[in-house]
Amino acid sequence: MQAQPQRISGRAVGAVMFIAALAVTVAWIVLRVFFTTEPVESAPEDSTAPLGAASIARPFDHVVVLSIDGLRPDAVAHALDLGRAGFTALLKGPHTLEARTDPDSTVTLPNHVGMVTGRLFRGPQGHNWLPNVLLPTIAEGGTLHAAHGSYVPSMWDVAHDHGLMTAMLASKGKFILFDNSFREEQGRPDATGADDGTRKIDLVGFALRGEGVIRKIMAFLDDAAAQGRRSLSFIHLADTDVTGHVRAWDMTPGSLYLACVDRMDALVDRLVRHIEANPALRGRTAIVMTSDHGGGAPPSSHTVPESPLNFRIPFVVWGGDGEPVDLYAISPSRTRPAPTERMTATGGSPIRNADAGNCALWLLGLPPIPTSTVGVEQDLLVGWSRPLP
Ligand SMILES: [Zn+2]
Structure with a gap:
């Protein structure tokens, strides 16, 4: 009971x-169904939405990543002091003359690999690409994927997989590395939306002098706009580096190096004017300008990664007319280094040239490069309100 x-x-x-x-x-x-705001799937490898930072309110239709080889920040400051039109126009927006190269390398190709892949040279996720002079062929392992041991996606992968037109226009033959790494046979299948194919760079072109590169990019942008397509392009001007190697990175007024910087300024001016003159590009096109390294240590080269002459570089975001903004002031996750401070991979988070790729994708309203490490949060411009055209 x-x-x-x-x-x-x-x-x-x-x-x-x-x-x-x-x-x-x-x-x-x-x-969970009605009130969750966090994406359920946040693995970077399969991400289709920006991680971390909020999306840009009004994405640009075209972004040009412009690398001026061996352009020192004090040479940019000098051009501004002289009132040169190109850099004066370009620096009307977020920028810094205190950005950094890769912490372990101040040579050309490893730093450009960083720009387009969002990776540093060393580390488990490092791109590990060392050759800068004689490139191995594809059969000899001359792709980014073979050097790293697994597929290394680029900013072109993300843009192309999202249906954008892509281009790589350079003035040094060794940039064939990017065509070798992202051509039909090497590029990864497109898992995003419609199948845009395995060739990630639609237009690959070379020109010995900057004038030729600028002509090609203006034609590419006009073509994309005429087709009603959006685009991501990378262009490289070698002239300043070539002059530096021949006559040193000489900052004396009237030097050949500074005369060459003036020529680059005129090319920047021409590109900006061209964009402003085309109603289909104006207000819809952004430029991300940086450099692979400075120069002067030793005097006619840039091979010493510990030298401020080599590791200090500019990083500039141009989106049309606006007010000059200190990029560090609007990037709370970044630490401004002292002018003599290199900042190693574990010693702080300066703005680096390797930020270019993920910054460009953010400006286009696209997610970051999968498995990249530099700028993957896409918060570089988090404090920037884009001026409306
Ligand atoms: Zn060089």
Whole structure:
């Protein structure tokens, strides 16, 4: 007789607990479905939405990543002092003359690999690409994927997989590395939306002098705009580096190096004017300008990664007319280094040239480069309000 009420009571308790658990589960599902704001899937490898930072309110239709080889920040400052039109126009927006190269390399190709892949040279996710002079062929392992041991996606992968037109226009033959790494046979299948194919760079072109590169990019942008397509392009001007190697990175007024910087300024001016003159490009096109390294240590080269002459570089974002903004002031996750401070990979987070790729993708409203490490949060411009055209 004593046991019966206990058994009934146990059943009742069990039923109440079951109903309560069911209610909690249903409530949790309802709350999750209706009120969750976090993406359920956040693995960078399969990401289709920007991580971390909010998306840009009005994405640009075209972004040009412009690398001026061996352009020192004090040479840019000098051009501004002289009132040169190109850099004066380009620096009407977020910029810094205190950006950094890769912490372990101040030579051309490893730093450009960083710009387009969002990776540093060293580390588990490092791109590990060392050759800068004689490139191995594809059969000899001359792709980014072979050097790293697994596929290394680029900013072109993300843009192309999202249906944008892409280009790589350079003035040094060794940039064939990027065509070798992202041509039909080497590029990864497109898992995003419609299949845009495995060739990630639509237009690959070379010109010995900057004038030729600028002509090609202006034609590419006009072509993309005429087709109603959006685009991501990378262009490289080698002239300043070539002059530096021949006549040193000489900052004396009237030097050949500074005369060459003036020529680059005129090319920047020409590109900006061209964009402004085309109604289909104006207000819809952004430029991200940086450099692979400075120069002067040793005097006619840039091979010493510990030298501020080599590791200090500019990083500039141009989106049309606006107010000059200190890029560090609007990037709370970044630490401004002292002018003599290199900042190693573990010693702080300066703005680096390797930020270019993920910054460009953010400006286009696209997610970051999968498995990249530099700028993958896409918060470089988080404090910037884009001026409306
Ligand atoms: Zn060089």
